[in-house]
Amino acid sequence: QSVLTQPPSASGTPGQRVTISCSGWGSNIGSNIVNWYQQFPGTAPKLLIYSSTQRPSGVPDRFSGSKSGSSASLAISGLQAEDEAHYYCASWDDSLNGVVFGGGTKLTVL
Amino acid sequence: QVTLKESGPVLVKPTETLTLTCTVSGFSLSTVELGVSWIRQPPGEALEWLGNIFSIDSKSYSSSLKSRLTISKDTSKSQVVLTMTNMDPADTATYYCARMFGEGRLNWFDSWGQGTLVTVSS
Numbered sequence: 752q753s754v755l756t757q758p759p760s761a762s763g764t765p766g767q768r769v770t771i772s773c774s775g776w777g778s779n780i781g782s783n784i785v786n787w788y789q790q791f792p793g794t795a796p797k798l799l800i801y802s803s804t805q806r807p808s809g810v811p812d813r814f815s816g817s818k819s820g821s822s823a824s825l826a827i828s829g830l831q832a833e834d835e836a837h838y839y840c841a842s843w844d845d846s847l848n849g850v851v852f853g854g855g856t857k858l859t860v861l
Numbered sequence: 862q863v864t865l866k867e868s869g870p871v872l873v874k875p876t877e878t879l880t881l882t883c884t885v886s887g888f889s890l891s892t893v894e895l896g897v898s899w900i901r902q903p904p905g906e907a908l909e910w911l912g913n914i915f916s917i918d919s920k921s922y923s924s925s926l927k928s929r930l931t932i933s934k935d936t937s938k939s940q941v942v943l944t945m946t947n948m949d950p951a952d953t954a955t956y957y958c959a960r961m962f963g964e965g966r967l968n969w970f971d972s973w974g975q976g977t978l979v980t981v982s983s
Contacts, residue, residue, distance in 0.1 A: 753907055786969040788908075795957055795973040796908065807971065839908055843966040847924050850898070850910035850968070 754779065755840055755853035762859040768828040771856045773840030774821065779851055781821035783843040787814075790837045790855075799838070800825060827858075835860045863887035865897070865958050865974035872980050873948050883941040883958030883974060890936045891916050896961040897941040898970060899932065901954040909954075913961050914941060948981045955979075 756774040763769040773785065785803045788796035798807050800816035803823060815826045823842075827834055840853040869881035881899070888895055896915035902908050912922040914932045922930050931944045941958060955978045959970035 783966045784969075788970070795976050796959075796970070797973070798969060798971050801962075801969040801971070802967070841908075841910075841969075843968065845966065849912070849921055849923055852908045852910065854907045 753854040754844060754847070754851035755842065757838075757840060757853035757856045759854065760857050760859065762861055763827075763830045764861045765830055765832060767830045768826060769830055769858065770827075771825045771838050771840075771858070773823045773825070773853050775823070775842060775851075776821055776844075778846040779821075779842040779844040780818065780823055782845055785816065785818050785823040786841045787816055787825045788839045788841065790839065792836075796839065830860055832860050834858060863960060863972045865960060865972060867956060867958050867974045867977040869956075869977060869979070871978060872982065874983050875949055875981060877948050879943075879945045879948050879952070879979060881943045881956055881958075881977065881979070883943070885939045885941070885958075885960070888960065890934050890939060890941065893917075894962065894964055896964070896968075897934070898959050898961045899941075899943045900957045900959055900970070901952075902957070902976075903951075903954040906954075911943065911945075911956075915961075915964055919964075950981045953979065953981045 787800035789799045790796040803818040844851045898913035899911040934941045955976040957976045958974045960972040
């Protein structure tokens with residue numbers, strides 16, 4: 752059971768905007784930044800969003816992150832077929848003194 | 862170019878100790894605000910953070926696995942080593958090392974190794 756809660760699946764059609772939620776607690780998201788990782792089957796995760804809202808160089812601006820209270824969201828606008836992947840949120844947890852991940856969300860592009 | 866690569870056994874027996882090595886390039890293990898973390902992923906399951914080590918040799922471990930884990934580094938060899946004792950079939954997973962940017966609560970994994978699948982079976 753993951754400390755951070757994500758929906759197991761999400762879907763959308765090409766061109767749509769989809770959001771993936773990540774729910775936590777005061778000891779993690781409520782007090783710290785959130786990072787998002789994208790993972791394609793059989794490959795290592797890749798940093799998608801860091802510090803809750805920042806995009807690393809090379810990540811399209813179709814991807815955006817937000818945080819409010821103890822929850823965070825990843826939004827993908829102009830959905831494309833190549834966005835089909837697993838998405839994980841992560842944050843530092845002050846009580847556990849370590850990094851906690853969400854259970855991951857599988858995004859399907861219909 | 863930053864790269865990380867995991868190496869070690871693909872198969873270990875129950876109760877044995879696992880030793881994995883992460884060899885890095887493109888950055889120094891002595892650079893302030895940079896560290897290396899170990900993260901694992903059982904087949905078909907979510908990511909799980911195991912622990913990390915930073916430039917000043919500070920370490921953090923997952924509270925649930927702390928008693929079984931040791932992370933160390935050899936800066937001159939650009940290597941970080943993970944040892945996990947008393948392996949169990951439930952520890953079967955792909956083990957990743959990742960560069961951790963930032964210390965304490967402000968951190969993220971900005972580069973990842975390709976991962977190595979470790980199977981625990983007799």
